[in-house]
Amino acid sequence: MKRRAEPPPRERILAAARALFYRDGIRAVGVDAVAAAAGTNKMTLYRHFSSKDALVTAYLRQLAEEGDSIWREVEQEAPGDPQAQLVAVLRRASQFSDAAGGRGCALANAAVELAGSNRAARRVVEAHKRDVRARLTALCRDAGYARPARVADELFLLVEGARVSLQSVGPGGPGARLFELSRKLLDAAPRREA
Numbered sequence: 286m287k288r289r290a291e292p293p294p295r296e297r298i299l300a301a302a303r304a305l306f307y308r309d310g311i312r313a314v315g316v317d318a319v320a321a322a323a324g325t326n327k328m329t330l331y332r333h334f335s336s337k338d339a340l341v342t343a344y345l346r347q348l349a350e351e352g353d354s355i356w357r358e359v360e361q362e363a364p365g366d367p368q369a370q371l372v373a374v375l376r377r378a379s380q381f382s383d384a385a386g387g388r389g390c391a392l393a394n395a396a397v398e399l400a401g402s403n404r405a406a407r408r409v410v411e412a413h414k415r416d417v418r419a420r421l422t423a424l425c426r427d428a429g430y431a432r433p434a435r436v437a438d439e440l441f442l443l444v445e446g447a448r449v450s451l452q453s454v455g456p457g458g459p460g461a462r463l464f465e466l467s468r469k470l471l472d473a474a475p476r477r478e479a
Contacts, residue, residue: 295333297323302344307391311341311398341395342406348391349413356420367427371471374424378444379464381451389452393445417441431475443467 291297301322305314316337320330334340355377363369381390388394392410399407418441425433425440444467447460454460 291324294323294325294329298325298330298333298340299343299347302340303347303391306341306344307388307394311395316340338404338406341399342404342409345392345395345406345409345413349409352392352413352417367424368429371421371424371428372468374421375440375444375467375471376464379447379467381448389450390445390448393448394452425474429476430471431477436470436474439470440467443470 292300298319302314302319305318305322316327316330319340320327323330330340334343355374359370359373359377362373392413395406396410396414399410418437421437421440422434425436430436443463447463450458450460
């Protein structure tokens with residue numbers, strides 16, 4: 286029987302950090318715990334990440350890149366149809382609670398833990414959230430909404446609120462209605478004259 290190759294140390298460290306940081310919080314998890322969970326030691330961890338801050342930054346960049354891939358997938362699913370892309374993004378956002386494990390958005394959680402910090406990790410979160418908002422605005426504009434920035438902001442608040450409510454009231458709370466509420470918002474939003 287052929288044994289499956291173990292991922293390289295950097296990947297194992299990032300996977301362990303991701304699981305622990307999400308479950309327990311960034312501040313609560315030390316590098317010793319990450320190294321142990323990755324099946325390695327602190328020396329190896331520090332060979333790949335110069336500090337815990339560097340590890341946290343890499344973890345958040347990985348999450349942001351995964352979030353970015355959703356936009357590319359949606360664009361490929363409905364090329365040239367910004368309204369269909371917008372609905373697809375909202376549908377995926379509404380399915381977030383199925384995969385989130387009850388702690389809500391890892392990036393939003395990190396933003397709270399890193400509040401008031403100028404660390405690179407905090408900047409990753411801020412840049413990602415600004416980018417999401419800008420992408421929503423562009424889709425709303427391209428889909429013909431009369432006030433695209435306003436519609437995008439309302440959608441952004443719905444999505445963020447749904448993810449935060451997942452942590453406080455669980456998957457059966459108001460976040461479960463995200464897709465329904467966002468569709469109603471889109472249906473009610475005025476469109477530009479053709």
